Amino acid sequence: MTPTITAFARSPDRGRGLARDTRVRWALEEAGQPYEVRLVSFEQMKGPAHLALHPFGQIPTYEEGELALFETGSIVLHIAQRHAGLLPDDANARARAITWMFAAVNTMEPPILERETARLLERDKAWTEERMPGIEDRIRNRLGQLSRRLGDAEWLDGEFSAGDLMMVAVLMRFKASSEMLEEFPNVFAYVARGQARPAYKRAFEAQLAVFTGMAPAG
């Protein structure tokens, strides 16, 4: 059964691939799975039909027959557990790949989200400029730790996995608004490797087509 995901009818990033549906599209492309997309407006996202699918009123959601999921990490893991291409076969290696998924959203992303909150919600506040170096130091600390672990490896733990997908997606969003990632050349190159994957490119083109109004070539 072809799953249906939701995405912004008008993405605030103007098609730069930073909205979280890109992560789910990318996972589906890596797994070679077709999918349908239902676009939702900001108004619809706060309405009862969408809130029944997503209690926090966000995108993406994932519907497949009687199953309805929200939370990008959970959707990507669901896809990865059911199709080849996103998790290794060995049980221990699978557990380690899932560890990197959680590290992406619970260790790497929080200081990056804090910076986004400062830039978007508190941009007109007197304190924001003065706060920013402290926030960036916290991000830099995490990036340094990630850089040391990554070393000269291609991916975080063996073959490309859902852990890399989530980590690259988190870092990509940061890279789009800061030059700081260039301070960590191996992490910068790691993100570029992720974005160079054919599955990522297909996902990017598909989300861009929503913004430009061009349906992707079927």
Next chain:
Amino acid sequence: MTPTITAFARSPDRGRGLARDTRVRWALEEAGQPYEVRLVSFEQMKGPAHLALHPFGQIPTYEEGELALFETGSIVLHIAQRHAGLLPDDANARARAITWMFAAVNTMEPPILERETARLLERDKAWTEERMPGIEDRIRNRLGQLSRRLGDAEWLDGEFSAGDLMMVAVLMRFKASSEMLEEFPNVFAYVARGQARPAYKRAFEAQLAVFTGMAPAG
């Protein structure tokens, strides 16, 4: 094989159960699994042996034979997937429970972490008092959404699951430093139900014993 987890030799919360090893202890207690604990000092956490286990230099870690994991969410999921008691049998219900695990760490926890950062790292800054209402509004928004979804249910989706464990643990940490949770009586009662579980109580006592220096009764 009995797993070994790491915990703070001297927890900054003075045994209130707020350090993240409590989440892993709780999961192991729900699953009825024995475990060993290795205590690490702050100095050891930044040393090469611990960084080899945990690239971000935190606790807890989880070692079981040749498997080494970090990230609380990943460790709890690993335990939940291998033992009864933390995930439903039905595949769709399992996927939904895992969704709540990710919702706990990636939707509910970030604004709570932002408040902690303000209170701990920026407490002496002129702007912190003025910023706090905005941060608390973001937390209140999420709590309101969670409250509406929970309604008068006992747990988030059917029986108690690893999703509830993670959500209660995130909210418990917030409750320890704010009275705001009382504005949402059903969520407040939900957290209390989690903390009343015998497995949670055993986990709490075990981490408290580290602080008081009393070994828990074996």
